[in-house]
Structures are given as structure tokens and as C-alpha cells.
Amino acid sequence: MRGYVNIPGSIYCRSCRICGARPVIALAGDVGYVIKCPNNDNHYQTKPGAIDINDWNAHNSVYDCNMNGKAALAFH
Numbered sequence: 843m844r845g846y847v848n849i850p851g852s853i854y855c856r857s858c859r860i861c862g863a864r865p866v867i868a869l870a871g872d873v874g875y876v877i878k879c880p881n882n883d884n885h886y887q888t889k890p891g892a893i894d895i896n897d898w899n900a901h902n903s904v905y906d907c908n909m910n911g912k913a914a915l916a917f918h
């Protein structure tokens with residue numbers, strides 16, 4: 843268990859611009875939380891601290907989670 847939390851479907855968030863996955867919230871040590879791609883730590887992730895979906899969305903600005911096939915596959 844690595845402390846990932848799925849973001850509820852009612853919250854608008856864009857999918858990873860590299861692989862299309864819906865992001866997850868992960869605990870980042872003592873400093874807070876990051877929003878990150880669940881598939882690869884090298885894909886975009888927010889700076890540790892408060893949960894900042896706006897920052898994630900600003901850096902993953904092409905598709906929302908319902909607009910491409912790969913995102914749909916990851917959306918279960």
C-alpha cells in the first residue's frame with residue numbers, strides 16, 4: 843500500500859498528457875500530497891503540498907478524462 847487515493851469522478855481533472863491515465867493523489871512524505879500519474883513517476887506531478895488539481899490541470903491541458911480512448915481505459 844503506497845497511499846494512493848483515487849480522485850472522485852465528480853471532481854473535474856484532466857488525464858495525464860503522456861499516457862492518458864486519470865491522476866491519483868499520493869502522500870509525499872511529511873510535506874503533503876502530490877497529484878500524479880499512477881503509471882509513471884516521470885510523468886507530470888504537482889509539487890508536494892496542498893492538493894492542487896488546478897496545477898495538475900494547467901500542465902495536462904490537452905484532454906479531459908472522457909475525451910480519448912486511453913483515458914477511458916484507465917477510467918475504471
Ligand SMILES: [Zn+2]
Pocket residue numbers: 858859860861862863879880881882885886
Ligand atoms: Zn502518465
